[in-house]
Amino acid sequence: xxxxxxxxxxxxxxxxxxxxxxxxxxxxxxxxxxxxxxxxxxxxxxxxxxxxxxxxxxxxxxxxxxxxxxxxxxxxxxxxxxxxxxxxxxxxxxxxxxxxxxxxxxxxxxxxxxxxxxxxxxxxxxxxxxxxxxxxxxxxxxxxxxxxxxxxxxxxxxxxxxxxxxxxxxxxxxxxxxxxxxxxxxxxxxxxxxxxxxxxxxxxxxxxxxxxxxxxxxxxxxxxxxxxxxxxxxxxxxxxxxxxxxxxxxxxxxxxxxxxxxxxxxxxxxxxxxxxxxxxxxxxxxxxxxxxxx
Amino acid sequence: xxxxxxxxxxxxxxxxxxxxxxxxxxxxxxxxxxxxxxxxxxxxxxxxxxxxxxxxxxxxxxxxxxxxxxxxxxxxxxxxxxxxxxxxxxxxxxxxxxxxxxxxxxxxxxxxxxxxxxxxxxxxxxxxxxxxxxxxxxxxxxxxxxxxxxxxxxxxxxxxxxxxxxxxxxxxxxxxxxxxxxxxxxxxxxxxxxxxxxxxxxxxxxxxxxxxxxxxxxxxxxxxxxxxxxxxxxxxxxxxxxxxxxxxxxxxxxxxxxxxxxxxxxxxxxxxxxxxxxxxxxxxxxxxxxxxxxxxxxxxxxxxxxxxx
Numbered sequence: 001x002x003x004x005x006x007x008x009x010x011x012x013x014x015x016x017x018x019x020x021x022x023x024x025x026x027x028x029x030x031x032x033x034x035x036x037x038x039x040x041x042x043x044x045x046x047x048x049x050x051x052x053x054x055x056x057x058x059x060x061x062x063x064x065x066x067x068x069x070x071x072x073x074x075x076x077x078x079x080x081x082x083x084x085x086x087x088x089x090x091x092x093x094x095x096x097x098x099x100x101x102x103x104x105x106x107x108x109x110x111x112x113x114x115x116x117x118x119x120x121x122x123x124x125x126x127x128x129x130x131x132x133x134x135x136x137x138x139x140x141x142x143x144x145x146x147x148x149x150x151x152x153x154x155x156x157x158x159x160x161x162x163x164x165x166x167x168x169x170x171x172x173x174x175x176x177x178x179x180x181x182x183x184x185x186x187x188x189x190x191x192x193x194x195x196x197x198x199x200x201x202x203x204x205x206x207x208x209x210x211x212x213x214x215x216x217x218x219x220x221x222x223x224x225x226x227x228x229x230x231x232x233x234x235x236x237x238x239x240x241x242x243x244x245x246x247x248x249x250x251x252x253x254x255x256x257x258x259x260x261x262x263x264x265x266x267x268x269x270x271x272x273x274x275x276x277x278x279x280x281x282x283x284x285x286x287x288x289x290x291x292x293x294x
Numbered sequence: 295x296x297x298x299x300x301x302x303x304x305x306x307x308x309x310x311x312x313x314x315x316x317x318x319x320x321x322x323x324x325x326x327x328x329x330x331x332x333x334x335x336x337x338x339x340x341x342x343x344x345x346x347x348x349x350x351x352x353x354x355x356x357x358x359x360x361x362x363x364x365x366x367x368x369x370x371x372x373x374x375x376x377x378x379x380x381x382x383x384x385x386x387x388x389x390x391x392x393x394x395x396x397x398x399x400x401x402x403x404x405x406x407x408x409x410x411x412x413x414x415x416x417x418x419x420x421x422x423x424x425x426x427x428x429x430x431x432x433x434x435x436x437x438x439x440x441x442x443x444x445x446x447x448x449x450x451x452x453x454x455x456x457x458x459x460x461x462x463x464x465x466x467x468x469x470x471x472x473x474x475x476x477x478x479x480x481x482x483x484x485x486x487x488x489x490x491x492x493x494x495x496x497x498x499x500x501x502x503x504x505x506x507x508x509x510x511x512x513x514x515x516x517x518x519x520x521x522x523x524x525x526x527x528x529x530x531x532x533x534x535x536x537x538x539x540x541x542x543x544x545x546x547x548x549x550x551x552x553x554x555x556x557x558x559x560x561x562x563x564x565x566x567x568x569x570x571x572x573x574x575x576x577x578x579x580x581x582x583x584x585x586x587x588x589x590x591x592x593x594x595x596x597x598x599x600x601x602x603x
Contacts, residue, residue, distance in 0.1 A: 012494075027396065027397075030391065030394045030396075031395065031397060031398075033391055034391055034392075034395050034398075034402050037388060037391065037402075037406065038402055038405045038406070040463070041405050041406050041408065041409050041463065044409070044421070044424055044463065045408075045409075046422060047423075047424055047431045048420050048423070048424075051423065051431075059429075060429065061429060062429050062434045064431055064434065104315035104316075104319070105315075107311075107312040107313075107315065108312060108313055108315060108316040110311055110312060111312035113314050115305070115308075115309050115312070117306070117309045120364070122437050123313070123316070124400075125594065126320060126324075127316075128590065128593070128594055129587065129590055130320065130324050132519050132586055132587075132589070132593070133324070133583070133586055134522055134523040134525075134558075134559055134582055134583075135475075135523075136523075136558075136559040136562040136563070136578075136579060136582060136584055137328070137331070137562075137567070137579045137580075137582050137583045137586070138323070138324065138327035138328060138331060138579070139562060139563075139579070140327075140330075140331060140334060140417070140562070140566045140572055140575050140576055140579060141326070141327035141330035141334065141502060142323065143567075144325050145327070148341075156510055158381075162319065162322075162323050164315070165315050165316070165318050165319025165322065165323065166315050166316045166319045166320075171316065177398040185432075194494050196308055196312075219499055221411070224413060225413040225414055225415070225529075227414065227415050227524065227525075227526040227529075228525055228559075228563075231563075232567070240482070242417075243413075244413055244414075244415045245415075247415050247419065248415060248419070248530060248533065248534075251419065251534060258426075258429070261419065261423070265416045265419050265420050268413055268416045269335060269411075269412050269413060269416050269417075271409050272412070272413060273408060273411060273412075276408070276411050280404075282468070283472055
């Protein structure tokens with residue numbers, strides 16, 4: 001900036017100078033707005049963090065900055081009875097749920113993208129309809145089914161088992177992606193003597209990796225964040241609680257102590273955010289795929 | 295001839311095999327419970343004694359006597375009009391902003407996107423803390439610069455605006471969708487408009503908007519559908535703000551303060567799982583189903599129009 005300012009003033013026409021000034025003003029305007037927006041998005045995290053590290057007494061005041069840093073709050077939360085169990089349950093629900101969703105949804109998405117059959121549009125419409133369905137619509141009979149007939153209330157199985165029978169959103173997203181893979185690849189594989197299933201596994205799946213990663217992430221996050229499911233099926237049995245469900249009871253146990261509650265909140269947010277940094281690209285691609293390439 | 299028929303039969307068997315997980319899933323976890331919900335909506339059933347036929351009494355109860363139904367519907371309308379509109383405008387604004395940022399674009403993109411990932415229960419509890427009228431940092435700051443300090447989640451006229459702020463904080467999904475569609479607008483259309491002497495606003499109005507209008511429609515319709523499913527945030531906000539919290543066994547009457555955070559999904563839980571009124575819960579579920587399907591119909595039509603174009 002300074003270097004060019006020294007060497008160029010003689011050669012600059014007034015019009016070029018105005019254009020440069022407009023560009024500079026534009027730059028300042030855009031970046032000021034961006035900084036203001038960033039404050040709105042980041043400050044809540046900062047306040048959660050600062051409060052999580054306050055002493056019990058200070059957390060009851062209006063102070064914004066901790067007098068002393070109580071890192072042991074994080075350990076107190078970690079060692080709260082049940083917290084580790086909630087972690088394990090959440091990992092089981094999210095891990096197994098994601099694996100089952102992928103196993104069951106990929107063949108269905110492939111059939112919808114590739115095969116021609118009567119009723120294909122009807123199937124696709126039903127997939128979209130169930131994708132948009134609030135889970136509360138069918139919860140009463142579903143609860144009776146799992147609790148009264150299969151005696152599985154008090155566990156997370158009523159949430160995990162259905163994922164072995166596809167998840168509508170995953171089917172839809174995978175199908176959208178599979179449509180973009182040229183048919184020729186599969187046809188060539190079939191000429192080489194591959195069956196449809198072999199072609200799917202050997203040719204299509206490696207090409208669909210970005211979409212599979214996106215679906216896996218979305219499903220993992222869905223399970224991690226789910227509150228309604230564990231509330232319905234697991235609430236009666238604290239040994240089956242997940243982090244999202246257990247977190248609110250944490251507030252109860254610590255009453256007005258916002259510091260420990262915020263420390264717990266931080267510990268529930270952290271894994272999701274760390275996962276995001278590792279899988280940023282897959283994530284953003286997935287979001288775009290749901291909306292733009294309809 | 296026979297070989298052709300055999301081939302056809304083989305293809306049908308193959309299609310059925312690939313679709314089988316979905317066929318079972320949609321039958322057991324959607325069609326059966328949907329039919330069952332219709333059945334229960336005409337039954338009196340508390341989950342223990344056998345169901346008995348009551349005709350339209352559940353429907354009548356929900357629409358005329360159940361004090362939570364109309365407030366929940368009014369809240370839903372408020373959220374559709376205010377929250378969905380603001381989310382689309384804000385998402386578009388943030389999307390535009392991020393396409394213009396040149397320095398530190400990666401930092402800003404991540405900062406704007408991250409809150410979307412915060413688990414709803416954690417995010418809502420965090421906002422209940424940030425906005426709590428006693429010691430919350432937001433009122434703290436508002437007070438120190440001499441602005442009024444609302445009761446947020448504790449004030450019936452501020453609870454929905456507070457939920458809206460929470461929803462705007464998690465704008466990351468819309469930001470990414472708008473960002474991608476803005477980058478897809480053909481650059482030469484902007485250049486042509488500039489040559490014709492169009493200013494920034496005119497370029498936005500006559501080049502950007504027409505190009506991204508399908509995405510705006512998509513954002514509005516999915517926003518409305520998400521509002522029909524709005525459950526965790528209003529429930530947790532009400533629980534934390536009212537002080538009634540603590541896991542299983544604690545009975546919470548939803549909607550705190552003064553029914554201002556009631557939404558339809560909460561009523562299914564309230565009637566079905568707190569009052570053991572299976573029939574009433576089924577009626578609410580069917581209302582919710584009808585609303586969700588109407589807007590899904592809009593969504594499908596807009597999607598087929600887009601792929602036809």
